[in-house]
Amino acid sequence: MKKLITVLIILVCNTISAKVTPNSLFQDNMVLQRHQPIAVFGKATSEKTITVVFKTKIYSAKVKNGEWKVFFDESEAGGPFTLIIKGENEVVLSNILVGEVWLCSGQSNMEMPVIGNKGQPINGSNLAILRSENSQIRMFKVGKKMASEPLDACKGEWSIANPETVLHYSATAYFFGKMLQETLNIPIGLINSSWGGTPAEAWTPKDIIDSEFKDFKGWNTDDSKPQKNPAVLYNGMIHPLIPFTFRGTIWYQGEANKTYHQSYTQLFSSMIKSWRTNWNQGEFPFYFVQIAPLGWGGDNQAFLREAQLKTMLAVPNTGMAVTLDIGEQFNIHPAEKQKVGERLALWALAKDYGYKSIQFSGPVYKSMRIKGNIIAIEFDYAPNGLTTFNKELNGFKVAGADKIFHDAEAKLLKGGKLIVSSDKVEQPIAVRYGWQDWISGSLYNTAGLPASSFRTDNWDN
Template sequence: MRNYFLLAVLIFLSNCLFSQTRLPAMFSDNMVLQQQQMVSVWGVDNPNAKITVLGSWGKNATAITDAKGHWKLKLQTPAAGGPYTVVIKGSKEVTLKNVLIGEVWFCSGQSNMEMPVKGYSNQPVIGSNETILNSSNDNIRFLNTSRSASITPLYDVKGEWNAAGPATTGNFSATAYYFAKKLQSVLNVPVGIIQSAWGASTIESWMDKQSLSEFKNKIIPNKLPDSIPNRTPTIMYNSMLHPYIGYTIKGVLWYQGESNRENASEYYALFTSMINSWRKQWQQDDFPLYFVQIAPIEPGKVNAAFLREAQLQTMLSVKNTGMAVTMDIGERTVIHPAQKEQVGNRLAYWALAKDYNVKGIAFSGPVYRQLEKTANGRLMLTFDYCDQGLTSFGKPLTDFEIAGEDKVFYPAQAMIRNDKNGVLVVWSDAVKEPVSVRYAFKNWAEGSLFNTQGLPASSFRTDNW
């Protein structure tokens, strides 16, 4: 009798679960939906049930649940505005209130993306107090994803949408907040940010099993690790990315790389594979993905310049990507640069120029293009993204090195040519027949080369030694 009773309880509980219209956490009060799109909405109800979703802006859509009770549909959204309500009618009726229509960006990575506006313990974000004090803006909404780990892909996350204000903004990602603030002030539309990040996570942890199968040296776990799940392949993807796949977004912001300095030689291939797989799974064509190049930092035996080089290579070869350079705002012994407003703004320049058609602004720092040897044995470098020329803002050009065929590098001098935009001349009296130049190609350097709009050049090398 006891077994029959337990079975009856289980059946009752199962029926109760299916007898409710349930939605993932991202579909809730205060959410932001991408404007002027057929946005995806999904949930769970009884099997073979009719679901109707109605937007108070005058559009609706219907779906039938499958044998397991899952449903998904597309709902047309209007131009930016609100607040609206969204009603889901199934076995019960659910009403989502205070919904805005605007621009939605998904923001992921490790601790520099996770770092909140209020900063970390003993690690500040410059200007955080004033930022928090003056942050009241109902047109900026954030969804912070709670940390979780899973060996299999999950359906839902824990988190809730909140509007920006002194009581909430301190807990938002600083990088993502400043990005959202800049977009909202320029575009004058609601901006929604979904943050899903975990400090010290590796890029492999944010990739799915199929993508990682291309890399024979990657071990896919069959159980949760006892520690550091954020550094274990597929775990972050399963728990903190997979639930969001399909939520209609404008694009992605990515701030990660510090945890992959030890395998920097793999990063370009891993990063490219991750971007391509995310785009394929989201089914939103080649949505924009803008990322932050890791900042210079002194500690460690690994040369972070190779990781920065892999990131630069990604920007130059993967469609619809852009990179915010941080060569000028690194901190010698701290892995979390305090100038997060600079980082957020630099990401926003890419989006505003490329996705929102804002004309007349710079969005990238100088990017090395080619090298030529001059008649007097000096090397002349040309750069892209500096139509108004190059500058060091009155400070010496530092961290240049030059080498001959012997591959031995010596400190070099550099001079900006004033007669031609985007041209730099580099030389060293110790190298009579130079063939290669490196700029800031080391763990720690203080960026000294900019375009006149104030955006720094990435570290680079002209050789592949």
């Protein structure tokens, strides 16, 4: 009897050791990225060869140190398909589509669901939920997880867009994906990895923090909020996704870095570069949202918006959706998430999907000319000039050599040119727009995209 039990234990152990499991991203209802080699990977606890079958083609991979990985050939959009992984056991994944996959990350404004939060609505959410049935949109939400070391897997599951699943999914991500799907008419996969109230350093690899910011003292020291610590969310919620193949990333974050905005351009740029390096998919698109105005929190937010703008101008293949016109004075979570998602989608459609005739960015300050007490300002991304869409033009200030800013009058001339002046500044040398606690942005290009806040000086305050 003892010998029989021993044999059974050996058989069970052998079976367990040979079991093959795909990474947690590989499930029924998932979306795989088209037009790129598709990474499929997972674990197995024995040194064996596994096979993966997809679209009648058989791929094989050697298990090394308990891990395996194969790359499928590039595929056109379509489906549904079945994916079969064979080791000692067999895993069958069904209803898989091939299309466009985007990673969606950040803090609470990315996390905020379509239904909104208590007392904080999402404009148009009820009809959006009602009309959300769409088998061509698939959504994955990464479970919240902190880790001191990089993890290999995360929790979450793929769901198909319908009123029950869209209800609690990221509004920004959903509206972004919805616009892509309706425009491209192909499957869209969204992977949401976000956590409210978290700073960019939490999403940045530790080696970057240690090498580039070793002398910085501003990181979180509040033990009650460990999710803010450097690298912990990169380890637990980004690294587990590598090397899953996707098209690009959208990002909505920045409020948690306002108080040490001076380091944000370097931090954010380094974070983007590190993700690109670790994924080894080239300089994939990275589009992000400039934080909206808010009636409390101080002028640090204008400096943070500037740091985001500098990131867009410095880091290749990035783009910024401006929200200067859709903030809410006393709510850090603006309700216009549909506009945010669609503005991000315009960047992707223009830059990645061939829609060259559309405008995708709001006006960005380019240069100024001073004549007497009048400053003429020119912008990029305003090919047909500027407009206010019948709003009152406000938010401009000018200063002279004394560095004291005064409210300025701004006028749009024929052809959409902009001039600024103040009767209190005879010899202006600097202009600022939207450089205050609260503003309802009123300057647009003719495509309806708002101008970023900006300044022409580099003074400390």
